[in-house]
Amino acid sequence: MSDARCPGPELVLLAAHDLLDDDDAARSHVEGCAACRALGAALERELAPPPPACAPEALLPGLRERLAALDPRTPSADPALALRLLCTYCRGALERPDAAYCAGCLAPHHADCFAEHGRCAAPGCHGLEVVRTAPPPPARPRRARTWLLLGSALAAAAGGGAVAALVAAPAPEAQTLRVEVHALDEVLPALAALPAAPGEASDAEPAWLTEYRAALASRRVTLNFPGTSLADVVAFMQGITGRNVVVGPGVDPDALQVSLRVRSMVLDDALRLVAGQAGLVVGLRDEAIVLGAPGARRVVDPRFSPSRPQPGPPPREVLLRRAAASATQALVTALGAGALRAPAGVDLTDEGRLLVTQTDAGHRVVQAWLKELRADAGTPWPEDLAGAWFAPAPAPLEHPPTNPDAARALHHAQALDERRVDLDVAGPLGEALEALAGMLSPDLPLRLDPAARAEAAPVRLQLRRVSVGAALRHLLAHGPTLVLDVDRDGLLVRPHDVPSLEHRLATARRRVRPDEAAAEATQRLEGRRITLSLDRRPLAEALDLVRDGTGLDVVLDPRAPGDARVSLRVEDVSVAEALDALLAPRGLGVRLAGEVLHVGPRQEASLRPELATRPPPEGTFTAARALEVGPLTLELERLTGARVSLSPGAEACRGRVLVPAGATVAEALSLAEAQVGLRGVWTWLDGSEEPLLLLWADAGDGPLARAGRRLGQEGGWPEAPAAARAALEGARSRLRGALTALARAEQGADVAALRPAMERARQADRALEEVLAGRSVLGADLGAHRKEVAGAVADLLLQHWEVALADLRRASSERQVEESERALAAAPTEGERQALRARHEAFVKERDSVRRDAALEAARARSQVAIHEAGLRDLGGIGPGLLSALAAARAALAAGRAWDEVFPGGWSAWWQAEQARAARALCVGAARFHRAGFWSPNTDEGDVAWRGAEAPSEPGELGWLVVAVDGAPVADLLDVVEPLGAAAQAGASLTLTLVRGDARREVRVVLGD
Amino acid sequence: MQVTEEAACDGELIGRCLADPHEAAPFDALYGRHAGPVLAFARGLSRGDEHAARDALQETFLRFLGALPAFDRGRPVRPWLLRIARNVCLDQQKRASHRSEVPHGPEALGELAVDRQAGAPPDLAERREAAGLLRRAVEALPPDELAVFVLKHDLGQTYEQAADVLACSVRTAKYRMRSALERLGREAERLGVRP
Secondary structure (H helix, E strand, O other), rough: OOOOOOOOOHHHHHHOOOOOOOOOOOHHHHHHOOOHHHHHHHHHHOOOOOOOOOHHHHHHHHHHHHHHOOOOOOOOOOOOOOOEEEOOOOEEEEHHEEEEEEEEOOEEHHHHHHHHHHOOOOOOOOOOOOOEEEOOOOOOOOOOEEOOOOOOOOOOOOOOOOEEEEEEEEOOOOOEEEEEOOHHHHHHHHHHHHOOOOOOOOOOOOHHHHHHHHHHHHHHEEEEEEEEHHHHHHHHHHHHHHHOOEEHHHHHHHHOOOEEEEEEHHHHHHHHHHHHHHHOOEEEOOOOOOOOOOOOOOOOOOOOOOOOOOOOOOHHHHHHHHHHHHHHHHHHHHHHHHOOOOEEEEOOOOOOOOEEEEEEEHHHHHHHHHHHHHHOOOOOOOOOOOOOOOOOOOOOOOOOOOOOHHHHHHHHHHHHHOEEEEEEEEEEEHHHHHHHHHHHHOOOOEEEEEEEHHHOOOEEEEEEEEEHHHHOOOOOOOOOOOOEEEEEEEEEEEEEOOOHHHHHHHHHHHOOOOHHHHHHHHHHHOOEEEEEEEEEEEEHHHHHHHHHHHEEEEEOOOOOOOEEEEEEEEEEHHHHHHHHHHHHOOOEEEEEEEEEEEEEEOOOOOOOOHHHHHOOOOOOOOOOOEOOHHHHHHHHHHHOOOEEEEOHHHHOOOOOEEEEEOHHHHHHHHHHHHHHHHHHEEEEEEOOEEEEEEEEEEEOOOOHHHHEEEEEEEEHHHHHHHHHHHHHHHHHHHHHHHHHHHHHHHHOOOOHHHHHHHHHHHHHHHHOOOOOOOHHHHHOOHHEEEEEEEHHHHHHHHHHHHHHHHHHHHHHHHHHHHHHHHHHOOOHHHHEEEHHHHHHHHHHHHHHHHHHHHHHHHHHHHHHHHHHHHHHHHOOOOHHHHHHHHHHHHHHHOOOOHHHHHHOHHHHHHHHHHHHHHHHHHHHHHHHHHHOOOEEEEOOOOEEEOOOOOOOOOOOEEEEEEEEEEEEEOOOOHHHHHHHOOOOOOOOEEEEEEOOOEEEEEEEEEEEO | OOOOOOOOHHHHHHHHHOOOOHHHHHHHHHHHHHHHHHHHHHHHOOOEEEHHHHHHHHHHHHHHHHHHHOOOOOHHHHHHHHHHHHHHHHHHHHHHHHHOOOOOOOHHHHHHHHHHOOOOOOOOHHHHHHHHHHHHHHOOOOHHHHHHHHHHHHHHOOOHHHHHHHHOOOHHHHHHHHHHHHHHHHHHHHHOOOO
């Protein structure tokens, strides 16, 4: 039975789930009281979940069906290029005729996606209406379409500076149309002078802004802050004014002190005095007065500041809309309304580029108009571009969406501005966001990406009665990498570089059928043909054009120089080939993962791995040459039989490339890069076996290229060390600048943008160090060259050996005949003489045969010796003598000696003299090598053996191996041959170190001739 | 040696799923191991809606398959599956919210209490009915509290495990459980639950 001390079901339940403290009296009571235990059991019975209606195994077949029914994307059947946009909502490919453009910002959407989302999905745009094509009339199926302007955007016309173009192959049935994409940023100032486009957002102030501005101007306050912290000042101001006052990101209000005593001062002035003492500025943003750092425009908006009542110029997106409208008007004026019939038209991509689909006549109109704008683009901005712009309040929908998901998304978007919350947070940003998420009602859920939860930037905010949207914007100002998505499931805060949940989910689902998704993406790359014309455009922009053309997202590896300038002209090639031609000169490649193209270092990413490993054609320069770019191109074509293509930068490259005799094509290209900044990359187009050599020069001018050109053009080789040192110092200075900027960037600048610059500076530093040490200047992989020469020497020695063998066989045969004659003369009986005579005749017959054969073999071997000796001279072999000469020259340069002191008479003369000396030594050495009884049992490994007086005792044994000559270790044949040849006079001696098994000895060899 | 589905650990089974997406055996083995608790969890979060729970189970395993390549195989699978199931159920409830309002929260409990207080103390038969009512009170808990309650009470998870599934701290999980139990205790008192 229960008694009065029994605590009741609530505490019984808490005790049963271990939620009472150990020293809680109720806990000890419940554990000892039979009535409470019985009550606990009763509660447990009544809280028990109902038995399951079915076992999970029964649901497995249905799951398998759903899995099988997941819809893999079917590949496009149209092999011709159809330039696709990306849907702003789902990021999927978007065919032009299917596109619905937001009337507010012209961001393209699938019509379904726009309906589902309920509004424009572009960040910051609340557009609720779309511009789209009307369905085609039956008589003229495609081209009779007309643009139906549902919204208020595309009505008038103007455009901006053409800089890069992606030219698409014409659609099969359509009139010949080209698609060009124009970047407009260069002419934004000129666009600002154009009249506003119809429907352009008004800059009517929100009500809160009017109210805050009035309060700042009229409200008077009396303040007495004797060295008060800014945190307390802000709290006090908020209390007495009834308005929200916050500090911006990066400002620690506890570390700043304010000393101020004023009576009945206007609030605006008082706040500016407070801010001035703390080194801050005052602004208004998102239903709050913000005290922020002076440079933090993102937070403190000067336009809303009481000190700057005049509005700034319209922001970029508004200007871009004006451009689209203005370009359209220009086309209509020149060519009539027919110029806008689908698929022709003028659009804006979601990156803000002008997309012009026109006949040649239409393009001429746009080009002329762009030219006019460029002429005006030098006009300075009327005011700082940082002026803010506020989007108009969303108009009520005339026809609310019927799709329930879209209706929910719309509901969330409206609730974002309508719901009001009080927010009082102090701590890490992630926790502040979680706190806000906890305040929201279930019908406006706020989801946080794990990275958003982990944001540790300190936040201190106290906001009263602000909209959820304003509260979120204040919080996100402290996490510049975070963005807010509004979708059918509510609100989502995620890092800007993390795809939205829907996108990730769609990608994950496609991963279930990776083969189909990969096939579709591959088809986009291989099946479409494009023409690209780029002239010194940033690589990232060029990749954007490819993305526009393929609908595939492009991810640029941080090591890839996104802002490097590229120039390329290719016509009617597949997208994959265009990418290869675009990226290969930079040592970059592209790898397709799902529907994302990863651009990175070529050895790590290649669409065609077989190409990355395919060996390039080879060839050898037989004589030393000094070639300008044009003749070098012809020579490379002659040597390799390959086509050579020059980029515009390579065509403009001047200076001579010095190529030594015997240099391979690869070595010549390496020298060309070191000397004049000309880079060569092999590729294979059209999947054919025909190789293509792309010659490319960094017209953007890395310090290495500049130094190389200077070396080749202006002062010649004698200036090399000084020029290299100067360039090195420049690169180091830039590196220091980049590091300093990086250190500052931790305060909020774009760190990622600095990394490519830093990497380039580091690369230049390393490359110039090499130049200074002589490695790049002297060029080439000497090791490979040396092995080639060693092979030629081995061939030569083999032929010497063949001559010797032939002589040996002939001598042996002669000896047999002589012995036979002596035996015949000494025979005592006629019977023995007859027997010996038959044998003697056989020996004579064999001797005659051997004489003929040996003469032939010796003649052939001697001719081979002559051939190999001549070849060896041509090769200009690089043996240990030449290597040591090069090493000595490098060391002298590195030690600071002048170039002309190290190479008196110039590099070329020095190099040729050293080569000739080495070739002579090799030839002499080869002859001595044979005569001295050396042989090379295994030329590949470079082993050298000495026969001497002791021949190998067993088949397969090498005999005495030579491991050192005069104490210098022997790595290969040349290490023995060249010292033999270098000892010029007869009577000179060498000390050989020999090993045979475990035995080791030293032998002194005296040269006999 | 061939690893059987029974002997293989979850990481091995996931590896086989990734190696050959068309091979059914490893997926079936994973399903067999974890579908029961996932279904029970989904049933609890679906507030008794059996059809929704079954849908949630299937959707959970679909999402699970889709996200396999990103899964850290060194981590346990079940908390991950339960977290997916929770997200799926929340999505379902949001989708359903515009069609029919499911009462939950203290207001819903209040309605039930008023109904009961209007009458006489329940007799035995009514007490049996009260058992159903108390379980209905569970279904009327706010979503966060319901999730902790189902994990701790119905599935027997520890607070640490529940916190891992719900991506919150252990302290928060305990706080939500305490809140849920206090509501249920008050409701049991109003319903006159006796030993």
